[in-house]
Amino acid sequence: MGGLSLAARHLGMRIAVGVDVDKHAARTFTRNFPEAEFIEGSVRSLKVLERCRELLERSQSQSTPSIVISGPPCQGFSVAGSRDPSDPRNQILVAVARAIVELNPLCALIENVSMILAPAHASRLNRFQSTLTDAGYSVRALLLDAADFGVAQRRKRAFFLVTRQELDEYEIQDYLERVKEPPLTVQSALSGLPSPEVRPDHYDDERVPSGFQNHLAMRHSKRVIDKIAALEPGRGPMSYRKLDPSRPSKTLFSGHRAPPAHFQEPRSITVREAARLQGFPDSFRIYGSFGNQMQQVTNAVPPPLAKAVLSVLLELVGVTTSAHA
Numbered sequence: 001m002g003g004l005s006l007a008a009r010h011l012g013m014r015i016a017v018g019v020d021v022d023k024h025a026a027r028t029f030t031r032n033f034p035e036a037e038f039i040e041g042s043v044r045s046l047k048v049l050e051r052c053r054e055l056l057e058r059s060q061s062q063s064t065p066s067i068v069i070s071g072p073p074c075q076g077f078s079v080a081g082s083r084d085p086s087d088p089r090n091q092i093l094v095a096v097a098r099a100i101v102e103l104n105p106l107c108a109l110i111e112n113v114s115m116i117l118a119p120a121h122a123s124r125l126n127r128f129q130s131t132l133t134d135a136g137y138s139v140r141a142l143l144l145d146a147a148d149f150g151v152a153q154r155r156k157r158a159f160f161l162v163t164r165q166e167l168d169e170y171e172i173q174d175y176l177e178r179v180k181e182p183p184l185t186v187q188s189a190l191s192g193l194p195s196p197e198v199r200p201d202h203y204d205d206e207r208v209p210s211g212f213q214n215h216l217a218m219r220h221s222k223r224v225i226d227k228i229a230a231l232e233p234g235r236g237p238m239s240y241r242k243l244d245p246s247r248p249s250k251t252l253f254s255g256h257r258a259p260p261a262h263f264q265e266p267r268s269i270t271v272r273e274a275a276r277l278q279g280f281p282d283s284f285r286i287y288g289s290f291g292n293q294m295q296q297v298t299n300a301v302p303p304p305l306a307k308a309v310l311s312v313l314l315e316l317v318g319v320t321t322s323a324h325a
Contacts, residue, residue, distance in 0.1 A: 001025045001028040001029055001032075001286065001296040001297070001299075001300050002018070002028065002029045002032055002033060002284075002300070003071070003278070003280070003301035003303050003306055004069040004070070004109070004301050004303075004310075005018060005029070005033055005036075005069070005325065006032070006280070006284065006303045007301075007303045007304075007306035007310050008067075008069060008306075008310060008325045009033070010303070010307050011307060011310060011311055013067070013324065013325050014059070014324050014325070015033050015035060015036040015324075015325055016036060016055045016056055016059065016066075016324045016325065017036055017037050017038070017051070017052050017056070018033065018036055018037075018038045019038075019039045019041065019042075019043050019048055020038075020040065021040065021041060022296075023040060024287065024288030024292045024293075024296060025288075025296055026040045027287040027288060028285070028286050028287045028288065028296060031285060032284055032285065037051075037055055039051055039052070042092075042095075043070075043072075043095050043096055043099045044092070044098075044099075049099055049103065052099075052103060053102070053103055056103060056324060059324055064324055065105070065106035065107075065324075066103065066105040066106065066325070067105050067106060067107055067108060067109070067319070067324070067325045068099070068100050068105045068108040068109075068162075068325070069108065069109045069110075069306075069310070069325050070096045070099075070108070070109075070110050070111070071110075071111040071300075071301050072093050072095075072096050072110070072112065073092055093110075093116070093124060093125075093128050094127050094128050094131060096110060096128075097127075097128045097129075097131035098131055100132060100135075100137070100162060101131060101132065101135040101137075106164065106317060106319065107161070107163045107164065107313060107317050108137075108160075108162035109159065109160070109161060109162070109306075109309060109310055109313055110159065110160040110162065111158070111159050111160075111306070112157070112158050112160075113157060113158065114143055114156040114157060114158050116158050117143065128160075132162055136164065137162050137163065137164065138162070138163050138164070138165065138166040138167065139160055139161070139162055140163075140167050141158060141159070141160055142158065142159045142160075142161065142172070142176075142309070143156060143157075143158055143159075144156070144157060144159060144176070144305065144309065145157075146302045146304070146305040147248045149179065149180060149181055149302075149304050149305045149307075149308040150181035150182070150183070150184060150279070150304045151183070151184065151248070151277075151278070151279045151302045151304050151305055152183065152184035152185060152186055152188065152189035152248045152249060152276070152277050152279075153248050153249045153250070153277045153278065153279075153302065154249070154250055154251060155251045155252070155302060155305075156251075159309050161313050161316075163313075163316070163317055164317075165317070167316055171316065172312065172316065175316065176308070176312055179308040179312065180308070181304070184248065185245060185246055185247060185248065186243045186245050186246075186247065186248065186249050186263060186277065187245035187246065187263070189276045190269075190273055190276055190277075193212060193215065193272065193273065193276075194211075194212070194215075195210075195265060196209065196212075196215045196216055196217040196267075196270050196272075197209045197210055197215075197217065198216070198218075198219050199216040199218060199219055199290055203216075203289070203290050205287050205289075205290075205293070212272050212282060213285045213286075214270065214272040214275065214285065214286050214293060215270045215271070215272040215273070216271070217268070217270055218258075218267065218268045220266075220267055220268070224240070225266045225267070227240060228242065228261045228266040228267065228268075229266040231261065233245060233246075233263045236261065240258055240260070240261045240268065241260045241261065242260065242262075242263060243260050243261065243262065243263040243269070244263065245263040245264070249277050252274055252277060252278065252297070253298055254294065254295040254298035254299050259274055259294055259298075271286055271290075271294050271297055274294060274297045274298060275297050278297055278298075278300055278303075279304040279305070280297070280300070280302075280303060
């Protein structure tokens with residue numbers, strides 16, 4: 001929905017074009033990045049890539065190079081997903097590499113779940129890397145935790161720095177140490193938010209309840225409310241695990257699992273609360289069905305983490321903050 005793009009914007013980059021097949025993510029991206037053109041389609045489409053090339057070349061110059069940033073679907077690699085090496089969504093990682101070769105940017109930043117580095121996915125990862133190295137790019141893999149970069153969530157993610165020149169691993173780590181920040185606690189991240197209204201039967205994603213966008217509570221049965229109320233902070237099953245206010249949260253998942261429970265109120269957290277735990281500002285609004293909004297947020301890249309990695313990449317390749325992504 002735009003976590004990587006938001007990080008790029010915060011670094012002074014102009015977002016030229018976004019691509020995704022999800023119509024809800026398309027609406028969220030378009031509303032938050034009105035300056036960019038959005039293409040609802042697959043990165044594997046030659047027509048889509050041709051349009052991306054046109055938009056990038058229109059504003060590209062020696063002083064404003066193009067950069068590709070991408071977070072391809074990770075459910076086929078994730079421990080919370082299928083973990084199936086043959087999952088068709090895994091093919092998009094290699095398609096992103098091919099898109100980078102076609103668009104020929106100065107550099108690129110690719111994000112995915114940490115499990116992509118597991119031996120089970122070695123063949124796919126080798127194809128991804130060889131596609132890029134055969135075209136003259138160098139690829140450096142990093143494994144980072146969002147909590148080390150000012151995010152109120154333990155979330156390990158793999159990043160791939162794609163550059164024309166080979167980067168020194170020790171220099172990368174040195175730069176990353178400089179941009180690290182202390183982890184935030186759940187309580188500090190959620191402070192200032194009022195108790196949310198319960199989602200109405202007829203939900204309207206244009207409505208702003210309680211003065212905060214996307215801040216509506218799920219409608220729980222009394223049994224679920226009592227179940228959550230009985231839990232100690234930091235305890236509970238994967239569904240309705242209660243947050244510990246004194247620590248960063250555990251990784252937020254999407255899919256069939258319910259979001260974690262609030263540490264003080266007997267309910268699941270709201271989309272806005274999940275967005276805060278991901279490091280999104282309250283000004284970033286999420287659109288779509290009530291259930292899909294949570295999926296968009298939990299699938300996103302935490303912007304503070306993305307900003308840290310992207311800033312290091314730009315520094316290492318000598319790019320000022322006037323690039324296009």
